[in-house]
Amino acid sequence: MTDSSDPRTTAPQVAQLQGAPEWRAIDFISDLHLQPSEPQTVEAWRDYLARSSADAIFMLGDLFEVWVGDDALDEPNSFEAECAALLREAAQKRPLFFLVGNRDFLAGDEFLKRSGMTGLTEPTVLHWAGPSILLSHGDALCLDDVEYQQFRAVSRSPAWQQQLLAQPLAVRRAIGKSARTESEQRKQSGAPYADADAQMVSTWMQAAQAPWLIHGHTHQPADHALGQDHWRIVLSDWHIDATHHRSEVLRVTPEGWQRIPPELA
Numbered sequence: 495m496t497d498s499s500d501p502r503t504t505a506p507q508v509a510q511l512q513g514a515p516e517w518r519a520i521d522f523i524s525d526l527h528l529q530p531s532e533p534q535t536v537e538a539w540r541d542y543l544a545r546s547s548a549d550a551i552f553m554l555g556d557l558f559e560v561w562v563g564d565d566a567l568d569e570p571n572s573f574e575a576e577c578a579a580l581l582r583e584a585a586q587k588r589p590l591f592f593l594v595g596n597r598d599f600l601a602g603d604e605f606l607k608r609s610g611m612t613g614l615t616e617p618t619v620l621h622w623a624g625p626s627i628l629l630s631h632g633d634a635l636c637l638d639d640v641e642y643q644q645f646r647a648v649s650r651s652p653a654w655q656q657q658l659l660a661q662p663l664a665v666r667r668a669i670g671k672s673a674r675t676e677s678e679q680r681k682q683s684g685a686p687y688a689d690a691d692a693q694m695v696s697t698w699m700q701a702a703q704a705p706w707l708i709h710g711h712t713h714q715p716a717d718h719a720l721g722q723d724h725w726r727i728v729l730s731d732w733h734i735d736a737t738h739h740r741s742e743v744l745r746v747t748p749e750g751w752q753r754i755p756p757e758l759a
Contacts, residue, residue, distance in 0.1 A: 501637065503692040505701035509615045511629075512590075513550070513622025520622070521548035522744040524710025526633065527597065527730035529559040530573045530672070534734040542756035543584035548745065550588055552620075554710050554729060555595025555631030560670035562746055563659050564604035573653065578609040585610030593618070595631040595711065596646065597673075600655060619702040624748040625723075628702040632709030632728070635695060639688035687712045687737060695726055708744065715742060715753070724755075 513520070517605075528536055558577070584590060593614040594601055606613045617630040634712040637643060648654055658666065689712055699707055703725045715730035730742035730753070743759045745752050 499556075502691055503697055506698055506743065508628070508698075508702045509618040511567065511591075511614065511620045512620050513620055515623065517622055519548050519745055519747050520550045520552065521546060521581075522552045522554060522629075522708050522729055523732070523742075523756075524554040524595065524729040525556045525713060526553075527559040527731065527733070528558055528573075528577060532559075532733070532735060534612035535732050535741070536577075538734050538756055540580055542743065542759060543580060546588075546743075546758065546759045548588060550591065551584070552591045552593070552614075552629065554593045554629060554684030554708065555633070556597045556710065556731075557592065557595070558601070560600035560673055561601045561605075562670045563600055563663065564602045565659075566665055566667075567608055568605065569663065574605075575608075576603065579605075581611060593629060596633045596642070600648065600659070616696060619704045624746065625706050626702070626704040627705045627746070628699055628704040630698070630707065630709040632671035632690060635690035635709065636711065637687040637691045637694060638753055642688075645646040650679065682723070686689040687714060687716055689714060690726065690728075699724065708746075732756075 526535060526539055527639055528539060530536075530658065561574070562611060566572050567578055569575070590608075590609070590611040591614055592601070592606065592611045593616060604612075605645045614629065616634065617628055619659070620627045633642070690709070696709060707726045708729065709726075710729040710731070714727055714728055716728050718726040718728070720726060727744065728743055730740065732741040734741055741756050742754050743754050745754050745759060
């Protein structure tokens with residue numbers, strides 16, 4: 495008997511997505527943490543969207559460092575509106591899919607509409623020409639990050655979000671700036687990110703009947719063999735500035751996957 499209150503053994507409700515039969519190459523990216531203060535990362539993403547040869551692109555959360563509400567799209571010359579325009583242009587060439595992360599979970603229907611993307615729910619299993627793939631941002635799987643899991647439980651409630659979104663945009667931007675400062679302090683401290691819980695990963699993959707799980711969030715890109723051709727594939731974060739150049743696209747075909755620089759995608 496399993497404990498229904500234990501997230502490690504509680505099967506999630508898994509959404510289903512049927513890929514197009516003509517797809518031969520699909521890309522996965524996450525954790526770009528786009529923000530005006532990191533223009534080189536933004537430019538690399540812009541170039542990638544313009545040149546990618548993928549038949550579809552999946553962005554699995556934390557595309558933005560912070561998303562303070564879809565009304566930011568209406569602010570003249572806003573960073574959010576600029577990004578939505580870039581996405582809308584890219585979406586005219588191929589389907590784009592978006593799954594919110596822990597930084598951009600307030601991104602809503604208006605953002606999806608203006609950017610031309612299709613929103614995904616957490617988690618979603620993708621069926622296509624290759625193996626079925628379970629898609630997640632990954633934050634819900636990191637149970638050892640107890641403080642964050644407590645915040646996640648509160649912040650994903652509609653009442654909490656409505657209360658926050660009722661605040662003036664300027665107030666929400668200030669809150670977002672404070673969150674970025676805390677994040678930077680954590681990076682500087684060298685505190686490691688929690689990893690996905692192995693038992694919860696197994697429960698989710700069994701529920702989805704998917705041999706592959708692709709997620710981000712942990713900033714620990716790796717290919718974890720789980721036995722019997724089952725894999726947990728962790729996406730890379732992007733961070734490009736004068737001293738760092740970390741960025742990666744996961745290109746998946748029916749034959750397998752490879753990690754490639756965005757400029758070669």
